[in-house]
Structure formats: C-alpha cells, structure tokens
Amino acid sequence: MNYKKLNGDEKILLSHGGGGRETAALIKDILFAEFYGPDSNIINYDNGQNQIKLLEDAAILDSPKKIAFTTDSFTVSPIFFKGGDIGKLSVAGTVNDLSVMGAKPLFLSLGLIIEEGFLIEDLKRIINSVVQEAKKSGVKIVTGDTKVVPVGKADGIFINTSGIGKVLYENISVYNITDGDVVIVSGDIGDHGSAVMSQRDGIDMDVAIESDCASLWDMIELVLRQGCRVNAIRDATRGGLAAVLNEWASAAGINIHIEENDIPIKDSVKGFCEFLGFEPYQLACEGRVVFAVKPGYANRVIEILRSHPSGKNAKVIGIVGDKNRGDSRFKGKVILRGIYGVDRLLDYPSGELLPRIC
Amino acid sequence: MNYKKLNGDEKILLSHGGGGRETAALIKDILFAEFYGPDSNIINYDNGQNQIKLLEDAAILDSPKKIAFTTDSFTVSPIFFKGGDIGKLSVAGTVNDLSVMGAKPLFLSLGLIIEEGFLIEDLKRIINSVVQEAKKSGVKIVTGDTKVVPVGKADGIFINTSGIGKVLYENISVYNITDGDVVIVSGDIGDHGSAVMSQRDGIDMDVAIESDCASLWDMIELVLRQGCRVNAIRDATRGGLAAVLNEWASAAGINIHIEENDIPIKDSVKGFCEFLGFEPYQLACEGRVVFAVKPGYANRVIEILRSHPSGKNAKVIGIVGDKNRGDSRFKGKVILRGIYGVDRLLDYPSGELLPRIC
Numbered sequence: 153m154n155y156k157k158l159n160g161d162e163k164i165l166l167s168h169g170g171g172g173r174e175t176a177a178l179i180k181d182i183l184f185a186e187f188y189g190p191d192s193n194i195i196n197y198d199n200g201q202n203q204i205k206l207l208e209d210a211a212i213l214d215s216p217k218k219i220a221f222t223t224d225s226f227t228v229s230p231i232f233f234k235g236g237d238i239g240k241l242s243v244a245g246t247v248n249d250l251s252v253m254g255a256k257p258l259f260l261s262l263g264l265i266i267e268e269g270f271l272i273e274d275l276k277r278i279i280n281s282v283v284q285e286a287k288k289s290g291v292k293i294v295t296g297d298t299k300v301v302p303v304g305k306a307d308g309i310f311i312n313t314s315g316i317g318k319v320l321y322e323n324i325s326v327y328n329i330t331d332g333d334v335v336i337v338s339g340d341i342g343d344h345g346s347a348v349m350s351q352r353d354g355i356d357m358d359v360a361i362e363s364d365c366a367s368l369w370d371m372i373e374l375v376l377r378q379g380c381r382v383n384a385i386r387d388a389t390r391g392g393l394a395a396v397l398n399e400w401a402s403a404a405g406i407n408i409h410i411e412e413n414d415i416p417i418k419d420s421v422k423g424f425c426e427f428l429g430f431e432p433y434q435l436a437c438e439g440r441v442v443f444a445v446k447p448g449y450a451n452r453v454i455e456i457l458r459s460h461p462s463g464k465n466a467k468v469i470g471i472v473g474d475k476n477r478g479d480s481r482f483k484g485k486v487i488l489r490g491i492y493g494v495d496r497l498l499d500y501p502s503g504e505l506l507p508r509i510c
Numbered sequence: 511m512n513y514k515k516l517n518g519d520e521k522i523l524l525s526h527g528g529g530g531r532e533t534a535a536l537i538k539d540i541l542f543a544e545f546y547g548p549d550s551n552i553i554n555y556d557n558g559q560n561q562i563k564l565l566e567d568a569a570i571l572d573s574p575k576k577i578a579f580t581t582d583s584f585t586v587s588p589i590f591f592k593g594g595d596i597g598k599l600s601v602a603g604t605v606n607d608l609s610v611m612g613a614k615p616l617f618l619s620l621g622l623i624i625e626e627g628f629l630i631e632d633l634k635r636i637i638n639s640v641v642q643e644a645k646k647s648g649v650k651i652v653t654g655d656t657k658v659v660p661v662g663k664a665d666g667i668f669i670n671t672s673g674i675g676k677v678l679y680e681n682i683s684v685y686n687i688t689d690g691d692v693v694i695v696s697g698d699i700g701d702h703g704s705a706v707m708s709q710r711d712g713i714d715m716d717v718a719i720e721s722d723c724a725s726l727w728d729m730i731e732l733v734l735r736q737g738c739r740v741n742a743i744r745d746a747t748r749g750g751l752a753a754v755l756n757e758w759a760s761a762a763g764i765n766i767h768i769e770e771n772d773i774p775i776k777d778s779v780k781g782f783c784e785f786l787g788f789e790p791y792q793l794a795c796e797g798r799v800v801f802a803v804k805p806g807y808a809n810r811v812i813e814i815l816r817s818h819p820s821g822k823n824a825k826v827i828g829i830v831g832d833k834n835r836g837d838s839r840f841k842g843k844v845i846l847r848g849i850y851g852v853d854r855l856l857d858y859p860s861g862e863l864l865p866r867i868c
Contacts, residue, residue, distance in 0.1 A: 171748025172792070172859030176757075205685060209607040209744060210580035212677055215573040222568035223619035223672055224655045227663075249567040261581035263670045265623070295672075297582045301866060305585075307663040312621045312655075314581055314672035319570055327563060386567060390529025399534075434530070501530030508659060 157181060160273035164266050169300025178298060182272070183262075186279045187293050197292050204294050211294035213259060218319035220255035222246060225312040229508040231278070234347045235363030238311055239281030241438060241510060244367045245389065246315040247289045251369040252385040252441060254324040254376060255317030257289050262296040263312035268303045278309065289369040291315070321376045328383040329404040333472040334450040336443040338371065338457050339364065339465040341393050342421045345435030345509055350424060361420050366439030371460040380453050381446035388440050389510055391501040394433040394486070396442045398500045402484040410470035410498065412488045433488075434501040436509045444472060515539060518631035522624050527658025536656060540630070541620075544637045545651050555650050562652050569652035571617060576677035578613035580604060583670040587866040589636070592705045593721030596669055597639030599796060599868060602725045603747065604673040605647045609727040610743040610799060612682040612734060613675030615647050620654040621670035626661045636667065647727040649673070679734045686741040687762040691830040692808040694801040696729065696815050697722065697823040699751050700779045703793030703867055708782060719778050724797030729818040738811050739804035746798050747868055749859040752791040752844070754800050756858045760842040768828035768856065770848045791846075792859040794867045802830060 158181045167174040188195055195204040195211075204211045224245045231238040247257045262282065266275070286293055343364040350359045372385060386396045393415070397408050417432055425432040439462055445453050450468055457463030474483060486498040516539045525532040546553055553562040553569075562569045582603050589596040605615045620640065624633070644651055701722040708717045730743060744754045751773070755766050775790055783790040797820055803811050808826055815821030832841060844856040 166865045167861050169748075169865060170859060170861070171753050171794075172861070174860065175748075176858070205683065208611060208683060210578035210611045210613065210673075210675065212611060212613075212680075213577050213579055215575060215577040217573060219571050219573040219674075220568035221571055221617060221619065221674060222653050223621045223670070225621040225623050225657045225670060227623060227657045227659050229663075253566060253568045253570060255568065255570075259579060261579065261672045263581045263583040263621075263672075265583050265585060265668055295580050297670075299583045299585045299866075301585050301665065304662070305587075305665040305866075306668075307659065310623055310664075310668065312581070312583060312670035312672075314619045314621075314653075314670075315568075316577075316579060316674070317568065322570075325563065325566060390527075390533075395529050436529075500534070501528060502532065503525050503528070503530070507524045507527060508657075508663075 158272050160276060162272045164268055164270040164272065164275065164300055166268050166300050166302060169298060175298065182275055182279055183296065186283050195292060195294060213294065216318040220250050220253045220317040220319055222249040223312065223314040224249060225310060226510055227310050227508050228348060228510050229307060230351055231308050233351050233363055234361065236365035237278055237281050238309060239278035240285045241365050242311040242313045243282055243285035244365050244438060245510060246313040247291055247367040247369055248387040250315050250317030251372045252387055254321030255319045257291040257315055257317045257369055259294045259316040260286065260291050261314045262293050264298045265306055265310040266298065266300050267306040267308055268300055270308055285367060289367045324382060324385055326384050326400055326403040329400055329406060329444045329472055331406065331473055331475045332447045333383055333444040334447055334468055335408060335410065335470040335472065336445060336450060336453055337393065337416065337467060337469050338441045338463045340416045340418050341388065341437050341440055342417060342432045342435035344438040345392065345506055346421045346424045348509055349506055359420055359424055361424065364437055364439035366462050368439060368441055368462055371457065371462045372441065374460055375453055375456050378456060380449045382443055383446065384444040386442050388437045388442055390436050392434045392436055393442065394498050394501050397486040397498065400444065401486050405475060405483055406472050407474040407483060408470055408472055408486045410486060410488050412490050414467055414469045416465045416467050433498060438510065516630050518634060520630045522626055522628040522630065522633065522658055524626050524658050524660060527656060533656065540633055540637055541654065544641050553650060553652060571652065574676040578608050578611045578675040578677055580607040581670065581672040582607060583668060584868055585668050585866050586706060586868055587665060588709055589666050591709050591721055592719065594723035595636055595639050596667060597636035598643045599723050600669040600671045601640055601643035602723050602796060603868060604671040605649055605725040605727055606745040608673050608675030609730045610745055612679030613677045615649040615673055615675045615727055617652045617674040618644065618649050619672045620651050622656045623664055623668040624656065624658050625664040625666055626658055628666055643725060647725045682740060682743055684742050684758055684761040687758055687764060687802045687830055688741065689764065689831055689833045690805045691741055691802040692805055692826055693766060693768065693828040693830065694803060694808065694811055695751065695774065695825060695827050696799045696821045698774045698776050699746065699795050699798055700775060700790045700793035702796040703750065703864055704779045704782045706867055707864055717778055717782055719782065722795055722797035724820050726797060726799055726820055729815065729820045730799065732818055733811055733814050736814060738807045740801055741804065742802040744800050746795045746800055748794050750792045750794055751800065752789065752856050752859050755844040755856065758802065759844050763833060763841050764830050765832040765841060766828055766830055766844045768844060768846050770846050772825055772827045774823045774825050791856060796868065
C-alpha cells in the first residue's frame with residue numbers, strides 16, 4: 153500500500169482513526185517504526201527465540217503458567233510535565249502495577265484515543281517516551297489500537313495500557329498484611345502530584361519539583377530476590393500514601409500506625425502543599441512504593457532499597473497492629489502520630505482532590 | 511469503609527475518579543456488584559477451581575501456554591444505539607479479536623474514562639450490558655480502572671477492553687492466505703455502521719436497521735472444531751469489508767476477486783448508503799467475520815455457519831488468486847466484479863469516513 157509519509161508539523165485528522173489508508177499510515181510511520189524499526193512485520197522476544205507477527209487482530213504469545221494481568225488509563229493534564237509525559241507514565245504505571253504483585257512485566261498493549269488536531273510531533277514525542285520507558289524494564293508492546301475523536305470530544309490524548317507479567321514471587325497480597333509488619337516507603341512522596349499540579353493551566357507555579365515517574369520492577373525485584381519476607385507492596389499513585397494505607401487497613405482489618413516525622417517529603421513539596429492547601433499524603437507518586445514487611449526484615453529491605461537510585465530515600469514510616477483488638481470500631485484505621493506525639497486519623501482521600509493526575 | 515450508596519439519578523463527579531472514598535464507592539456499588547455480586551472480594555473461575563482476589567493491583571491468573579492478547583478502545587457515538595450500546599460493543603469487539611485468532615476468550619480488562627456529569631443510571635445500564643455480553647462467551651472481567659475527566663474533556667464515556675484468550679487453533683493468520691482460498695462472509699454487511707450513523711446527532715433518520723454487534727466465539731469455534739481448513743479469519747469492523755480484504759491482499763501479496771452480486775447486504779442498508787453517499791463495503795460490522803478457507807472446505811463452512819443464528823446469511827463472495835503472477839503492480843489488490851461483469855478496484859477506505867463508529 154502506498155501512502156503519504158507523516159511530518160511532525162502535521163496534525164491528527166479524523167481519518168487517522170477511520171480504519172483505512174490514513175490509519176495504516178499512522179500505525180506504520182509513527183508506531184511500528186518507533187517500536188520495532190522501519191518496515192518490520194515481526195516483533196522478536198526472548199532473545200529472538202520467539203516472534204510475534206504484526207497486523208493480526210491479537211498477538212499470539214508464549215505464556216508462563218502464572219500471569220498477572222492489569223489495566224490502566226492515563227488522562228494526565230498537562231501531557232508533558234517536568235520529569236515525564238503521558239507516554240512514560242503509561243508504561244511505568246502499568247509496569248509498576250505488575251511489579252507490586254511480584255510479577256516480571258512481559259507484554260503491554262497500547263490503546264490511544266487522540267483528539268483531532270493533535271500535533272503529529274507531540275505524538276511522536278510521546279511514542280518515543282513509551283519506547284524508552286518500555287526498554288527500561290524490558291517489557292514489549294505487542295498489541296495496540298488507535299481511535300481519533302473530533303475536536304472537543306477528548307483532551308489531546310488519552311492512553312490505556314494493559315499489561316501481562318510473569319508471577320515470580322507469589323503470596324504478595326494486601327490480604328496477608330498482619331500485626332507487627334513494618335511499613336516502608338521507597339522514597340519522597342508527592343513529587344508527581346506537585347509537579348503536575350504546578351504546571352497545570354491556571355496554576356503554573358515555578359517550583360523546582362520533578363515527577364518521580366519511574367518503572368520500579370528492577371528495584372522491587374532486588375528486594376524480593378534476596379529473600380526478604382514481604383507481605384504486600386503497592387505503588388502510591390492516585391490518592392497517594394493515604395489511599396494505599398487506608399486500603400490496606402480496611403482490606404486486612406488492621407490498623408496502621410505511622411510516625412508523621414518519618415515520612416520522607418521534600419521541603420519544596422511541603423511548601424507547595426501548604427501554599428495550595430493540599431494534604432501531601434494524598435498527593436500521587438508515580439515512582440514510589442509502600443512495602444509491608446515481616447518484622448526482622450525491615451533493615452535489610454531499607455539497605456537494598458537505598459542501594460538502588462529509585463530507593464535512596466527509603467524509610468521505615470510505621471507499623472501494623474491491632475488485628476486482634478476486640479473493638480471493630482477501632483480497626484481499619486490509619487493513625488498518624490504527629491511531631492508532638494499527638495495522634496490523628498489519616499483518612500481516605502475524599503472529594504475532588506486532583507483530577508487528571510495520571 | 512463507610513460510603514454513601516449511589517443512586518441512578520446521580521451524576522458522575524470528578525471525585526469518582528480521584529482514587530479515594532468516592533472512587534471506592536463507585537467500584538464497589540456499580541462495578542463489582544454487577545460483575546461478581548454484592549460484597550464479593552473474590553472472582554471464581556474454572557468452575558470454582560480457581561479464584562482471583564479483587565482490589566489488588568493486578569489479577570493473578572492461571573494461564574495456558576499459548577495465549578492471544580489484544581486491546582481495543584471504544585468511543586462510539588451515540589453510546590446507546592439500536593441493537594446495542596458501548597458496553598456490549600466493548601466486550602464483543604475484544605472477544606471477536608481473540609476469536610478470529612483461534613483463541614477462546616478467557617479474561618478481559620475494563621478501562622473506563624468517564625466525563626464528569628455522566629448519569630449513574632447510564633453507567634449502570636452500560637455495565638449491565640458488559641456483564642450480559644461477557645456471559646455469552648464465558649469471558650471473565652478480572653481487572654479494571656476508572657478515570658473521570660472534567661466536563662467537556664471527553665464525550666460521555668470511552669471504554670478500553672483488553673483481552674487474553676487461549677489459543678486452541680494455531681496457524682490462523684493473514685500471512686497464510688494463498689491462491690485458491692475461498693472468501694466467505696458470515697452475514698449481511700454494514701448493519702452496525704448504518705444503525706449507528708442513522709442515530710447520530712444531525713442525521714437521526716428513522717431507518718429500521720439494528721446493529722449486528724455480537725460475540726462470535728461460538729460460531730467461529732463451530733467451524734474450527736469440525737476441522738475445516740481455515741487460513742485466516744477477521745472481523746469486519748472499522749473500514750468494513752473493504753478494509754479487511756485490502757489488508758489481506760497487501761499482507762499476503764495476493765489479489766482477491768469478489769463477486770459484487772454475492773455480497774449479502776440488506777436493502778435498507780443499501781438504501782441508507784445511497785441516500786448518504788456511503789460505500790456499503792466500507793461500513794463497519796460488529797458481528798460479521800470474513801473467512802479465507804482452503805478450496806474444498808467452502809461448502810462445509812457455509813453449512814456450519816448457516817446452522818448458527820449469527821451466520822444464517824453466510825455466503826461465498828470471492829476467491830484469492832495471482833500470488834505467483836509476475837507483475838507486482840497487479841498484486842495486493844481487491845477486484846470487484848460488478849453485476850454486468852465489469853471489474854473495478856475496491857480500494858482501502860480513505861478520508862474521514864465515519865468517525866466514532868466503534
């Protein structure tokens with residue numbers, strides 16, 4: 153098939169989503185060319201031992217026995233922000249959702265919903281980020297879909313990624329968290345939320361905060377491979393640390409006691425939150441995970457995390473307790489002990505918070 | 511966690527996508543309640559032999575050795591149309607993409623992007639369609655994600671589904687199509703495209719056309735199970751029959767000769783196309799597949815298809831040829847022989863066509 157090559161200064165047209173000649177051009181020129189090299193009909197994986205043919209309706213894959221399967225849609229605004237963009241975020245987000253389940257990320261799907269008029273140049277930049285981020289954890293993009301909607305019916309670009317991972321470490325589950333588990337966070341919290349919000353239309357503050365957006369399989373695997381007994385791991389995205397801890401507390405029927413003073417957080421993020429009235433514990437991270445580890449393993453986990461660039465500010469922030477406490481009114485809570493020793497509840501985030509943070 | 515129950519006459523708020531209390535309520539009340547029954551934390555599959563725990567970051571699944579993996583985003587407008595809605599379409603579309611690769615659909619992900627202000631009642635209706643359609647092919651929804659964007663930043667609701675299927679029949683591939691293969695279509699073409707377009711704002715014609723939207727694993731499996739030698743199968747969605755045949759012709763380096771008179775198409779669809787100047791062969795179907803079968807198997811395939819409700823108008827429409835023809839200028843084409851015996855090229859769809867048909 154012959155078609156016109158796409159230039160960077162062109163815009164996305166409705167016809168790029170019509171399923172015909174222009175859609176084929178977009179897929180070949182922008183997507184396949186970046187993912188697999190020009191004129192390729194084949195994706196190699198497993199060091200060339202296996203191949204996937206492109207342009208079929210589904211990718212046929214050799215699968216491990218136990219897989220993890222997850223999906224995430226990304227609607228972040230602005231799409232380009234300090235420390236990343238929607239493309240990087242889409243890969244890291246799904247890679248991390250697999251990683252926290254002890255699964256090595258293998259395959260990704262990529263579903264694009266693009267608004268008519270979107271710049272081809274911006275699309276190329278985003279797709280390039282997707283490719284770069286996928287390389288970091290070795291995940292392959294094996295299937296995709298592109299839709300275009302008329303001007304005003306979307307906002308630039310939305311991306312869905314679904315992922316399949318090979319479960320290497322079983323029994324990592326929120327339901328396993330129990331009394332005495334030590335709660336560890338892998339680094340400073342709230343960077344992503346602050347970076348994105350500070351660059352949003354109508355705020356546009358010049359703060360020196362970069363998103364922490366990163367693929368964390370490497371770091372998580374380092375901890376698990378060394379036999380540290382980890383009960384649960386979760387990435388602190390939408391709703392931030394507050395959402396993770398509250399979900400854990402209610403799912404496992406325990407309380408979590410956190411030392412507020414021990415939560416790692418940058419002064420710039422603290423200042424940004426004070427200025428705008430945000431609760432920093434509710435701000436999204438995109439490169440931080442929370443661990444619940446068996447007592448006795450905390451120091452080793454901290455040591456391993458700090459040996460990795462993404463975990464150099466890892467800290468123990470609290471402890472799990474009260475599973476067997478009789479009074480159910482006092483279970484499923486997150487209790488924050490403040491600087492002066494005063495306890496307060498850290499509640500579920502609620503209300504509008506920060507729309508389109510991821 | 512306590513939260514307010516959602517009523518049908520309420521609207522989606524930004525906070526439903528914030529990752530906090532309201533998001534949890536939406537997921538539990540509307541999604542989980544429909545999918546798995548009230549207050550369930552567990553999905554059963556394989557007749558209760560296996561379980562998936564909800565509220566983790568990824569579903570952990572027992573996987574067959576060879577899987578098919580696919581993704582599709584749905585942005586159809588209007589979201590409710592004669593014969594279906596965006597929920598039914600999202601399931602059927604991905605089920606069919608797996609089915610045409612010879613893979614039994616097993617697991618689906620469901621990613622929702624919802625516009626603030628969307629009616630909870632409409633969401634419930636759509637989710638109910640998802641559930642009903644998933645039951646038909648026995649596919650399980652095992653992971654999901656919900657995002658909410660502000661008013662005007664999306665159009666009602668967009669849905670992404672990704673799917674995993676177990677490959678039961680290998681070597682079904684567009685690259686296998688070769689000289690002599692018989693081309694069969696499983697039923698009337700263009701129904702979905704006509705139904706959706708006729709109900710779109712600004713057209714709103716009162717034509718008696720229903721979408722053909724349907725999950726086709728049952729029907730496809732019937733053909734494959736009986737040992738019919740099928741080289742390729744594809745569902746004729748965006749770009750319709752014209753796109754499928756052209757993709758086949760260029761991927762396999764062959765010509766496809768079609769008898770125009772044999773293409774099954776309803777008079778109402780023909781009339782609708784003539785009135786609006788559409789090429790019916792470019793109109794999307796959502797419940798029709800095209801087969802390329804080895805010569806000698808065509809009659810059997812037709813017989814089997816016609817025994818199934820979705821295939822009762824199945825017809826042989828043409829034949830594959832010219833793979834070894836010397837002149838490459840004459841390869842990769844679809845040639846339509848008209849009623850009076852005159853040949854014309856059926857080209858790739860091109861230009862705006864019908865945005866948001868799926």
